[in-house]
Amino acid sequence: MLLELSSVSRRFGGLLAVADLSMTVEPGTIHGLIGPNGAGKSTVFNLITGVIPLTAGEILFKRARISGLRPSEICRRGVARTFQATALFREYTVLQNVLIGAHLLAAPGLAPALFRSRSYRERERQARGRGRALLESLGLGAVASQVAGQLPHRDQKALALAMALATGAELVILDEPLAGLTAQERAETTGVLRRLREQGTTVLLVEHDMKAVMGVCDTVTVLDHGVRIAGGTPREIQTNPAVIEAYLGVEEPGA
Ligand SMILES: Nc1ncnc2c1ncn2[C@@H]1O[C@H](COP(=O)(O)OP(=O)(O)OP(=O)(O)O)[C@@H](O)[C@H]1O
Ligand SMILES: [Mg+2]
Numbered sequence: 296m297l298l299e300l301s302s303v304s305r306r307f308g309g310l311l312a313v314a315d316l317s318m319t320v321e322p323g324t325i326h327g328l329i330g331p332n333g334a335g336k337s338t339v340f341n342l343i344t345g346v347i348p349l350t351a352g353e354i355l356f357k358r359a360r361i362s363g364l365r366p367s368e369i370c371r372r373g374v375a376r377t378f379q380a381t382a383l384f385r386e387y388t389v390l391q392n393v394l395i396g397a398h399l400l401a402a403p404g405l406a407p408a409l410f411r412s413r414s415y416r417e418r419e420r421q422a423r424g425r426g427r428a429l430l431e432s433l434g435l436g437a438v439a440s441q442v443a444g445q446l447p448h449r450d451q452k453a454l455a456l457a458m459a460l461a462t463g464a465e466l467v468i469l470d471e472p473l474a475g476l477t478a479q480e481r482a483e484t485t486g487v488l489r490r491l492r493e494q495g496t497t498v499l500l501v502e503h504d505m506k507a508v509m510g511v512c513d514t515v516t517v518l519d520h521g522v523r524i525a526g527g528t529p530r531e532i533q534t535n536p537a538v539i540e541a542y543l544g545v546e547e548p549g550a
Contacts, residue, residue: 297322297466297497298343298374303352303362305338305521312338314521315352320466320514325488325498327508327529330518331542336501339518340468343499344376345369356466375464377455377472385444389435389454392443393426394419396458426461433457433487449480456487460496467491468499473507485511509533517542 298320305313313335320326328336341347343354345366354362361369375396384392430439433453438446443454452472459467472488473481485507488498502508508515509529517525517532519541525532532538 296320297357299355301353303342303354304350305342306350312521316523318516318523318526320497320499322497323492323495324513325492325500325511327512327515328499328501329508329515334518335521336518337470340376340470343468344374370462373465375459375462376468377459377470383443383451383454387443388440389430389443390426390439392454393429393457393461394422396461397422429457429460448475466497466499470501473502473504481507
């Protein structure tokens with residue numbers, strides 16, 4: 296398995312946001328993490344990516360423990376994420392954002408490289424080529440030199456995905472990549488997820504769009520109030536009485 300959560304808990308004061316959660320993600324799959332609002336999904340992502348520490352348990356990536364490591368180290372080992380609220384460098388161009396994702400361009404606020412060696416310039420040239428190819432594959436080729444903050448919502452979401460992919464991650468963690476998109480844009484984005492899987496990238500997906508989750512995921516884990524109440528194939532999940540009661544029977548606001 297690529298990712299393993301073992302008895303993971305996270306407490307916020309009196310609230311147990313994630314309670315004794317164990318789950319595994321197999322390489323080359325799209326794994327859905329679903330549950331009602333406040334179930335703990337984003338918290339699980341924050342735990343995996345090291346943004347917040349665990350209260351208990353451990354997380355392994357490629358059989359090595361990553362819980363307790365800094366986010367930058369977890370990213371370096373091959374785990375990348377996009378955020379629920381799109382976090383882009385709005386004054387930078389689309390291509391520059393991707394190069395920042397690839398750690399080849401300093402993010403705003405960091406000191407620029409003073410000494411640019413020939414090998415650095417060569418790496419940068421290659422990264423630009425890869426960045427452009429990545430943007431093409433996500434339908435962003437035509438806007439590569441536009442300023443990110445001026446892109447329409449759909450393109451900003453695609454760019455957030457491009458930045459995560461530019462890190463060369465083996466595991467990409469996506470928090471609601473379809474939120475706010477039209478039906479057409481949703482279909483395009485799920486197409487991108489399928490292409491990622493074909494290329495061998497593993498995807499861990501939080502998404503409220505049940506039709507998309509059930510259509511694109513190989514396996515699904517269901518959380519409710521921080522507790523894993525079910526796991527299995529989309530078909531198994533859809534017919535699981537506990538899931539129907541906790542989640543699928545409840546209308547999501549705005550769904
Ligand atoms: N930093 C924090 N401090 C205190 N409580 C938090 C914090 N982050 C999350 N929580 C609480 O933990 C619970 C789980 O929140 P989380 O954001 O993980 O849910 P979610 O499943 O992602 O929900 P949504 O579908 O609405 O995005 C909620 O009750 C939330 O209020
Ligand atoms: Mg969330």
